[in-house]
Structures are given as structure tokens and as C-alpha cells.
Amino acid sequence: MPLPDDVVELVDTVTKRLEREDWPVRWTAPGNAHVTLHFLGEVEPERAQLLRLSLAATVALHERFNLRTADLGVFPNMKRPRIIWLGLYGPAHRLHTLRDDVGGVLETFAFELDDKEFHPHITLGRVRDARTSRIRDLPTKIRARLEQASATGEVTHRNPLPVPVHEVLLVQSHLERDGPRYEVLERYPLKVVDS
Helix, strand or coil: CCCCHHHHHHHHHHHHHHHCCCCCEEECCCCCCCCCCCCCCCCCHHHHHHHHHHHHHHHHCCECEEEEEEEEEEEEECCEEEEEEEEEECCHHHHHHHHHHHHHHHHHCCCCCCCCCCCCEEEEEEECCCCCHHHCCHHHHHHHHHHHHHHHCCCCCCCCCEEEECEEEEEEEEEECCEEEEEEEEEEECECCCC
16 A cells, blocks of 8 residues: 555654664665555466456455554564564454455465554664574564653654555565665555545
């Protein structure tokens, strides 16, 4: 799912502030923020083309809706933070249904889907190597910094930005030295409801 410009700016601003903490984290590159519905891994061209042609009808069954930005958090938990994220809230059940229906199309092409529970979020950064000594105090530092961000209003659900869910993108990742570069292969609009 693509993000509107103001949310991308918020992600970039928050990421730049968190970079100052000098944590062993690989931060999301400016402009690369998005919401992943499904990660597919390596896909042969023929299979990718079949998938590309098959997603439009499924996505078009879903009406457009809006989510909102929320607080910062971590996966899997604060004792072992691996991913730092910006949360999303609103009618998340609609995003879950959209994701499940897209997953149904993927399963018809024998894609293996992630069976972890889906929590709508925007990844800000990934903790690098958990075996280093620098990581020992990281959970405490991250918790304190995220609590500060919420308390000061730097990022909080009290001042949310809208995140319109109007389309789903099929994206190819190109892994490069500076991090991933994303190429949009296809755009699938959600249904527009006449008011």
C-alpha cells in the first residue's frame, strides 16, 4: 500500500530523529515507507505475470477507506525489539479482509503466505545484529524513547494523519548497496463508492 506524501514526510522526520540515538538499526530510506500486505520473495517472471493479471478483480471488490497513524512500537516485543514501526489504526478489519482476499489469490498460485498475525504498521527500522554487546541495553533505550515520542506528541494517536487505502501496488524489490529500491509493476484501485 502506498502512503500519502504527508505520512511519508512524517516517517522520514521521525526516522531522522531516531537515527540520532545511534542504535544498531538499519533505518527505512527516505521515500521508501509503505505498508506490506504480503511479501512474496523470489518469483519467476511467468508466475509474476499471471499474478499481475489476477489481482485487479479481487482488489476492486473492496471499497476505499482510511486508516490513521498511531503510536510507535516494536516487533516482536519490547524485550527483543527487532523492528521499530509506526502503527496504524481505524477500520483495520477492512485492511485484514483486503489482505486475506489478496492472500487467497496468492494461494491459487501456490505462494507460501506468512502465518504470523497481521498488525498494520509502517516499518521505520530493523535492528541489525542481536549478538553484539550494543544490543543489551537497547530494549530499555527504545522503550524510553518511544514513550517520550508519545508523551511529547512527536508521534501519537492524538494527532493522527489520514492514511487513505485507495489502491494496492504490486512491487518488485531491487536489492542494492544502499538498500532496496522499489519498482511498481502494477496499480490496483479499490472501488470508489458514489456518495
